[in-house]
Amino acid sequence: MSTPREVATGRYVALGRLRWVRGVIDQLGLLPVLLIGLLLFFSIASPNFFTRTNLSTILTQALFLIIVSVAQTLVLLTGGFDLSMGSSIALVSIVVGLQLLDHPDAPLTGLVIATLAAIAVATGIGALNGLFVSVFRVPPFIVTLAMMTAVSGVALKVSRGVPVFGLPGYFSSTLYTGKVLGIPVPWFVMVLVLLVMYLLLHWTRFGRYWYAIGSNAEAARLSGIAVRFYLFLAYAIAGVLVGVTGLLLTARVGSGEPTLGASFPLESIAAAVLGGVSIRGGEGNIFGAALGAVFLVMLRNGMDIMGISTYTQLIITGALLVVAVIIDNWVHRER
Template sequence: MTTDPAKSTVQSEVDGTGGFAKRPLGTRLVSANTFWIALVLLALCVVFTIAAPGEFATVFTFQTLLIETAVLLVLSVGMTFVIITSGIDLSVGSVLIFAGMVSAKTMEALSPGGTATNAGWDVISVGLVTGVVAGTLWGLINGLLIAVAKIPPLIVTLGTMGAALGAAYLLNNGSDVRSVPTALNNTLGYGTWFGIPNLVLVAAVITLVGAWLLHTTRFGRYTYAVGSNAEAARRSGIGVTAHLLKVYTLTGFLAGVAGFMSLAYYASTTISAHTTDNLNAIAATVMGGTSLFGGIGSVLGTVIGVFIPAVLKKGFNITQVPDFWQMIAVGAVLIAAVWFDQRRRRLRNSR
């Protein structure tokens, strides 16, 4: 009879409670980071609803929130896997831009007259594939340098962040591509299915698949194991090098998908709009309870973490509070999340 070597290493991490799997459900719930972060999000919604009852708590507001966070959510799902392994990826924003640029340039090249505005779904499909492949290749490069060459993730992804952004600029001489198929913009960018924006549906499906992969499969258990203790995981029979390679490649793949989604929504490569997406994805993941020290995290927490700054921004705009207060508030929540994680680790280690 064979056993999964990751199960004994990460049994306490898979349930997201840091080692309280045998406690009653209520105790485990209150002990989880996700519970407290969800309360923060709920409190923000209540405050803004009271402050602007006829404007914040509306279907239009929440639909806009979902659309505006869709691309960042896809990036953050990939970032969750990376940070759980005790890694980091600063390149996802640049990879998103590069993937969108490759996709747009491909569709331009395949369209008559060099403009993709009237391109059909055959051209759009090729653009999707090339964009996703471009993102995946950057993820593979990150994985090879980190897992095989043993270069620290911070240094590798800092380098590829600049390289991917520079390559995107080179592809179109430093300017945005604005020739995007109208069919793509109308269908994926602004189309709906039973009233739900298609962009949101794509992000939701990717998030659900990411949650399934992280919380119910061997790949997810290995991710927790590597982040909890890479050496222990290696001694228990887990191929740490191969797994890290897969995780960073997955993150690049999702950045490629996010790049195509952004292209569909904005009908342009919008280079300047994504330069801080890497930091936003990291912040959302950490605010959602994923530990920067590795081994702890959940996709549900990341979803909540993505919406906290989005709700703050929307609420401040509706109540006419200056934007810089949003930056202060998000920074405070981020620092509090890291402090809470460190405190929880100290308490666990003292037992």
């Protein structure tokens, strides 16, 4: 039989969990409703939308954006954002492709070197962003915009503007169509990223410090938090996730692409903001960003099926980002 103290403790833990769930629901807002509405609309508009094959395609396409959106969320929580993620993915793709061409008949060596190269390149770019933002206090917009331009130029120069073809077959068969415990590798990696980042943000001091910095960097500094270090760390960890995404995307397309991931910066910010992550920093969660990524991919997929042009889709995506920011500003005014 439980003692009164054990009962009280259990109620306290349950209440804490309930408050966390309610907080997530509050941050998601109308997004789940919009997602269901979008699903119903496209299902009625086209009989080809609500099929097992198409829904599987949507989720497969979304998982890459989910990982990048999680990386973007980490930076947004600190009060910044990263416009260089797309060009980082492109450079990772080229570097991975060139490394694999050097090991056509050595699967283990090729996979290890390609993975290390992908993570090293993207982490280095993220670390440089973090260095300029945290140490030299250059605004994130300027830093990441400049980095986006420079890294894109490097990717085009290294590849001479053409894709790297002829990658070994073991690369895609392992990292895209391969399975771990019966789960496709990209899905396994995506779930692992969500789990690790959730634990990092909600069960360690790193997460508490990032939220504190995004809410009020000066107050965080006065309370003893090493603001510069944790800002640098946020951009570097985001770089790791971008490197993983670049590696998986290269395995999917089967070649090193100098323009791969070009739309990810805008889409990741839009997904995060739609999912309740504040553009001002200090508020949001990775699950909202993941749901926002699914929403955007489902929207694009439905528009493709309905024959809406790519240019119109870009206009709609940009408009969604503006609307999301307006809603974010309105919510903060109300609070």
